[in-house]
Amino acid sequence: MQKTWSNSTKSIRNKLVxxxxxxxxxxxxxxxxxxxxxxxxxxxxxxxxxxDFQQPLAIVFPENKEQIVSLVKFCNINKIPIIPRxxxxxxxxxxxxxxxxxxxDTKRMDKVLKINKKSLTIxxxxxxxxxxxxxxxxxxxxxxxxxxxxxxxxTIGGFVSTNGTxxxxxxxxxxxxxxxxxxxVLPDGKIFKSLAVNHHSTGPDFSKLFIGAEGTLGIIxxxxxxxxxxxxxxxxxxxxxxxxxxxxxxxxKIMESGLEPCIMRFYDEKDTEHILKNQYKMKGKGCFLMxxxxxxxxxxxxxxxxxxxxxxxxxxxxxxxxxxxxWWKNRLRSYYPPLDYICEPWMTxxxxxxxxxxxxxxxxxxxxxxxEDGFKEFGAIFHAHFSHWYNWGTSIYPSFLVKDIPKExxxxxxxxxxxxxxxxxxxxxxxxxxxxxxxxxIRLGNYLKKSYGNEGFELFKKIKKALDVNNIMNPGKLxxxxxx
Amino acid sequence: xxxKKNSKEKEIxxxxxxxxxxxxxxxxxxETKMDSNTPRGHALLISRIDENIxxxxxxxxxxxxxxxxCSLCKELCEFSWEEDTLIQSTREMIVKLKIVPDEIxxxxxxxxxxxxxxxxxxxxxxxxxxxxxxxxIDVLYLAGYSTLFEQPEIIxxxxxxLNSIGIKxxxxxxxxxxxxxxFELGYTKEAKIAAKKLxxxxxxxxxxxIITGNPHVYKTLKSLTPQWDIDYLSDIKIYxxxxxxxxxxxxxxxxxxxxxxxxxxxxxxxxxxxxNMGVYDEPRELIKLITxxxxxxxxxxxxxxxxxxxxxxxYLTHPDITRKMAQIIIYNALxxxxxxxxxxxxxxxxxxxxxxxxxxxxxxxxxxxxxISL
Numbered sequence: 001m002q003k004t005w006s007n008s009t010k011s012i013r014n015k016l017v018x019x020x021x022x023x024x025x026x027x028x029x030x031x032x033x034x035x036x037x038x039x040x041x042x043x044x045x046x047x048x049x050x051x052d053f054q055q056p057l058a059i060v061f062p063e064n065k066e067q068i069v070s071l072v073k074f075c076n077i078n079k080i081p082i083i084p085r086x087x088x089x090x091x092x093x094x095x096x097x098x099x100x101x102x103x104x105d106t107k108r109m110d111k112v113l114k115i116n117k118k119s120l121t122i123x124x125x126x127x128x129x130x131x132x133x134x135x136x137x138x139x140x141x142x143x144x145x146x147x148x149x150x151x152x153x154x155t156i157g158g159f160v161s162t163n164g165t166x167x168x169x170x171x172x173x174x175x176x177x178x179x180x181x182x183x184x185v186l187p188d189g190k191i192f193k194s195l196a197v198n199h200h201s202t203g204p205d206f207s208k209l210f211i212g213a214e215g216t217l218g219i220i221x222x223x224x225x226x227x228x229x230x231x232x233x234x235x236x237x238x239x240x241x242x243x244x245x246x247x248x249x250x251x252x253k254i255m256e257s258g259l260e261p262c263i264m265r266f267y268d269e270k271d272t273e274h275i276l277k278n279q280y281k282m283k284g285k286g287c288f289l290m291x292x293x294x295x296x297x298x299x300x301x302x303x304x305x306x307x308x309x310x311x312x313x314x315x316x317x318x319x320x321x322x323x324x325x326x327w328w329k330n331r332l333r334s335y336y337p338p339l340d341y342i343c344e345p346w347m348t349x350x351x352x353x354x355x356x357x358x359x360x361x362x363x364x365x366x367x368x369x370x371x372e373d374g375f376k377e378f379g380a381i382f383h384a385h386f387s388h389w390y391n392w393g394t395s396i397y398p399s400f401l402v403k404d405i406p407k408e409x410x411x412x413x414x415x416x417x418x419x420x421x422x423x424x425x426x427x428x429x430x431x432x433x434x435x436x437x438x439x440x441x442i443r444l445g446n447y448l449k450k451s452y453g454n455e456g457f458e459l460f461k462k463i464k465k466a467l468d469v470n471n472i473m474n475p476g477k478l479x480x481x482x483x484x
Numbered sequence: 485x486x487x488k489k490n491s492k493e494k495e496i497x498x499x500x501x502x503x504x505x506x507x508x509x510x511x512x513x514x515e516t517k518m519d520s521n522t523p524r525g526h527a528l529l530i531s532r533i534d535e536n537i538x539x540x541x542x543x544x545x546x547x548x549x550x551x552x553x554c555s556l557c558k559e560l561c562e563f564s565w566e567e568d569t570l571i572q573s574t575r576e577m578i579v580k581l582k583i584v585p586d587e588i589x590x591x592x593x594x595x596x597x598x599x600x601x602x603x604x605x606x607x608x609x610x611x612x613x614x615x616x617x618x619x620x621i622d623v624l625y626l627a628g629y630s631t632l633f634e635q636p637e638i639i640x641x642x643x644x645x646l647n648s649i650g651i652k653x654x655x656x657x658x659x660x661x662x663x664x665x666x667f668e669l670g671y672t673k674e675a676k677i678a679a680k681k682l683x684x685x686x687x688x689x690x691x692x693x694i695i696t697g698n699p700h701v702y703k704t705l706k707s708l709t710p711q712w713d714i715d716y717l718s719d720i721k722i723y724x725x726x727x728x729x730x731x732x733x734x735x736x737x738x739x740x741x742x743x744x745x746x747x748x749x750x751x752x753x754x755x756x757x758x759x760n761m762g763v764y765d766e767p768r769e770l771i772k773l774i775t776x777x778x779x780x781x782x783x784x785x786x787x788x789x790x791x792x793x794x795x796x797x798x799y800l801t802h803p804d805i806t807r808k809m810a811q812i813i814i815y816n817a818l819x820x821x822x823x824x825x826x827x828x829x830x831x832x833x834x835x836x837x838x839x840x841x842x843x844x845x846x847x848x849x850x851x852x853x854x855x856i857s858l
Binding site for chain 2: 030037153330335339
């Protein structure tokens with residue numbers, strides 16, 4: 001059924017059709033319904049309550065950057081919000097049209113433009129799904145080594161926009177490390193192209209401005225990424241450690257030793273109990289540590305031996321590589337319902353945090369206490385794993401879960417906001433830095449001011465104001481709702 | 485509420501409505517890139533109606549028919565959630581609620597009255613009249629509605645191959661539909677009536693073996709009718725033509741002519757023959773015997789093969805989407821350096837032919853029986 005358009009919106013639709021062609025302008029309510037939701041619990045909760053929320057006037061599917069330029073110019077004149085959207089799998093409402101406007105779905109801009117086997121790069125349009133990009137690379141013997149949980153569903157443009165992180169990030173980095181060059185349509189319709197390499201000393205690297213900006217500063221139209229030959233060998237080790245403290249300590253020692261694990265995942269007691277016992281039928285208490293290496297056979301073999309030298313105490317149980325290989329081969333299995341409790345109405349959120357080693361354990365304990373002690377009456381559960389390691393620190397990937405949510409809508413939303421607030425503050429107040437590579441969006445936007453401080457956030461607002469005079473680019477996200 | 489409490493459909497809705505994990509593979513999504521065309525999108529839209537949050541609209545009903553029921557989502561799901569069953573049950577509900585789009589209603593009437601509409605004389609297939617409706621004969625060949633309607637040349641080629649084996653075979657002068665087309669549109673009652681009619685005709689002939697080159701007929705008789713509360717053909721062996729001919733090669737009744745000039749053949753697995761009925765090896769073996777080489781493979785083949793777009797009679801209900809879905813397969817075949825695409829389903833062949841012309845690809849499209857009879 002077509003949305004009923006008023007006279008003023010009819011002229012908007014006509015203009016959109018002029019720019020994109022009829023087949024690329026979608027006003028079907030069914031598609032709009034599907035795009036009102038992402039992975040954020042609030043949008044999912046609202047979808048199944050009788051609570052409606054703002055939706056876009058239309059969804060457009062650009063096929064080229066010239067169409068985006070025309071759209072941006074038109075929206076600037078008419079002060080119409082633009083909401084870029086990739087896979088729509090963010091968990092913070094970043095691609096939700098809270099101020100209505102036009103959603104720009106990039107998924108029809110999904111071409112591989114060029115693979116360069118000599119310089120190990122690939123140039124792509126933003127709307128290609130990561131799985132399709134990886135399949136393309138694999139055919140020629142290459143990989144991007146960016147393997148996040150939303151591998152099947154998210155676009156490369158979406159990953160750039162949230163500075164996404166895959167499970168191999170300890171060695172291959174986040175999107176900010178993976179991206180060489182970006183092409184962006186700016187809010188005034190001009191096209192910006194950053195320098196062609198990731199590492200340079202040519203003044204500030206402006207491409208970084210758009211990585212993690214969630215479409216608030218422009219729309220990404222082309223990306224040049226690093227690629228790698230598919231590694232000759234992968235090897236895994238796994239251990240059951242007695243407690244969290246020792247696990248973090250061993251992780252730090254491995255990273256400071258100069259070893260380069262491509263993957264290192266360490267689970268707290270609750271995660272170990274839930275994930276490993278249920279999925280892998282593993283017995284025993286403690287914290288599970290899995291380490292993986294990839295690359296040339298000789299290098300992998302040496303690194304594997306050296307890890308066993310670092311972790312060799314009596315109170316540690318070496319589990320061999322079977323559990324770890326099982327995890328690797330079935331790494332996406334836990335994201336399918338019913339194992340992924342996205343299918344349940346339960347209140348959940350991830351609050352990824354990163355910090356130097358000197359404060360990481362304290363942050364974990366404070367976040368855990370903020371959730372489990374602070375919201376004991378609601379049976380709030382906190383669990384976490386540590387999955388991105390560096391020689392200076394690591395990230396905590398914590399989740400909270402409340403199964404018995406208040407029946408009243410307002411109370412449920414307030415509880416969600418209160419737990420988020422307590423948990424994020426526990427992290428920031430103890431030296432943690434928000435690391436939500438699934439998106440900051442609306443959910444965590446208001447914590448940017450606290451994170452950067454007044455001066456830092458004012459600088460961000462000034463940049464936003466300078467680039468986006470009429471505040472049309474994804475308004476209300478990243479805490480930028482205050483920009484006038 | 486659409487579905488009963490604790491029903492299988494309710495469970496599927498709950499599991500699929502927020503899950504993104506199979507979207508990348510849904511062949512309709514690959515063409516439209518719209519979330520409302522994905523298994524998740526379908527489940528979300530149905531779920532909101534089921535929970536009385538929103539109502540049916542023409543647009544939502546249409547989206548439920550924009551699914552080729554290829555079952556790839558179920559195949560790739562770690563827990564095999566049956567989104568195809570959900571779509572089937574929802575279409576049945578749409579029929580029950582009498583909110584079927586006019587175009588689907590017209591198609592249903594056309595299918596039910598197919599024999600009346602069939603103006604073509606069977607002689608058009610260039611088959612001797614005495615071949616038809618013979619009783620107490622070993623082999624009954626069922627062409628299938630879409631072969632009769634769209635691909636009569638396949639019938640002639642099949643007849644040539646069957647004659648060359650020297651078996652006694654027959655076919656119906658007026659075959660009618662098998663019912664699966666109506667079933668997929670949600671008209672289950674009418675589908676069962678059509679299937680029963682065909683089964684009764686078959687029982688009059690009393691063949692020992694049924695062969696068909698149409699995977700939809702094959703699935704109806706071998707898989708669907710045993711699940712329906714109607715008599716089915718428990719004593720008759722049912723084969724797809726590729727299975728039957730491969731058996732004949734093994735028992736040395738059939739010897740295929742080699743044609744090494746035919747190179748760079750890629751084989752497309754029809755959804756109903758491959759993923760739904762598990763027939764993967766025989767067509768590949770036949771191609772290998774003729775050309776001397778195994779066929780080229782798509783990036784996603786066998787149980788992961790993408791639908792050509794014709795499934796669930798989408799080539800009649802949504803021809804624009806079908807054409808573009810088929811074009812994707814044509815481009816994929818060209819990327820694999822294929823010169824010829826071979827399939828074993830008349831519907832796949834039909835849409836590939838159209839797509840090949842539309843894309844100016846020069847990719848030759850043939851049914852496997854045409855390769856065998858060359």
